[in-house]
Amino acid sequence: MNPSEVPFEEMAVVSNAHLERYAEASGDHNAIHLDEKVAKAMGLPGVIAHGMLVAGWISERALRFGETHGKGKIFVSKINVRFRAMVFPGDRISVGGTFKVLSPQVWHLDLQAKNQKGEVTTSAAIDVTIQ
Amino acid sequence: MGPFTEVVNAARVARFQISVEDSNIQDVPPTFLTVFRKPEFDLFQSLGVELKRVLHAEQEYRFERPLRIGEELTYQCRLANVLEKKGAQSFLSFLVIETEFFSGHEAGTQARVAFSKTTVVVREPI
Numbered sequence: 001m002n003p004s005e006v007p008f009e010e011m012a013v014v015s016n017a018h019l020e021r022y023a024e025a026s027g028d029h030n031a032i033h034l035d036e037k038v039a040k041a042m043g044l045p046g047v048i049a050h051g052m053l054v055a056g057w058i059s060e061r062a063l064r065f066g067e068t069h070g071k072g073k074i075f076v077s078k079i080n081v082r083f084r085a086m087v088f089p090g091d092r093i094s095v096g097g098t099f100k101v102l103s104p105q106v107w108h109l110d111l112q113a114k115n116q117k118g119e120v121t122t123s124a125a126i127d128v129t130i131q
Numbered sequence: 132m133g134p135f136t137e138v139v140n141a142a143r144v145a146r147f148q149i150s151v152e153d154s155n156i157q158d159v160p161p162t163f164l165t166v167f168r169k170p171e172f173d174l175f176q177s178l179g180v181e182l183k184r185v186l187h188a189e190q191e192y193r194f195e196r197p198l199r200i201g202e203e204l205t206y207q208c209r210l211a212n213v214l215e216k217k218g219a220q221s222f223l224s225f226l227v228i229e230t231e232f233f234s235g236h237e238a239g240t241q242a243r244v245a246f247s248k249t250t251v252v253v254r255e256p257i
Contacts, residue, residue, distance in 0.1 A: 012152065018150070021150040022150045024146070025143075025146045025147045025149070025150035026150070026165050026166055027168065028172075029182075032186075038183055042184065042254075043220075051187040052162055052187065052190065053151060055190060056150075056151030056160060057152075059161045059162055060151065060152070060154065064156065066156075067156050074156070074157075075157050075161070076192075076194065077194050077195075078191075078193045078194070079161055079191065081189065081190045081191070082189050083186070083187050131196075
């Protein structure tokens with residue numbers, strides 16, 4: 001069966017407040033996400049978003065899609081995320097891609113997070129399983 | 132490293148959900164496991180790697196079932212692979228850390244709940 005579309009949906013416009021909240025909630029206080037001076041000293045254009053924050057938006061998109069299109073209670077049973085390009089405060093992040101039905105219980109989604117320029121910042125392969 | 136034991140604490144899950152603007156389709160979002168990365172950060176420190184030189188390259192999680200609020204997880208992590216490359220402007224070290232999560236106290240004797248594979252790249256100036 002050919003993959004079907006998961007429409008792109010805007011998940012967030014990244015702000016420094018997102019990065020501060022995520023640092024606190026996740027325990028990842030790496031200064032490249034929080035301190036402009038440190039980020040620049042490390043050769044980055046400025047502070048960058050935690051990759052896992054974007055991964056959180058991608059898994060949220062997969063679950064929302066699964067909930068709308070599936071039957072019953074679902075969970076992400078597998079997720080593989082590749083961080084391809086940096087995400088900066090001000091970036092507008094949308095997530096979409098394709099899905100296919102692997103079995104009556106398992107859907108496979110290939111999703112990408114894109115910034116406002118249409119560049120793929122993050123890609124993910126996700127299995128959503130019906131419990 | 133480990134074993135370590137942590138509870139999937141309701142307040143911590145709620146704070147995490149707010150930070151990712153999660154709509155609570157799963158009681159515990161799949162990426163919540165990232166809150167248990169402290170042993171990874173400790174590992175970097177023990178290897179003399181400064182956290183600010185670490186970039187996340189890839190992350191995989193596999194779950195036997197969704198995590199449950201209030202459950203206790205025991206986990207152990209190990210440095211599974213190291214690959215070094217010379218880039219144009221820096222030395223790059225790719226570190227792969229694998230972590231297994233079990234329900235209850237005794238790692239190895241309880242059912243495995245989840246598996247994590249983290250790949251980071253460490254950039255050191257030439």
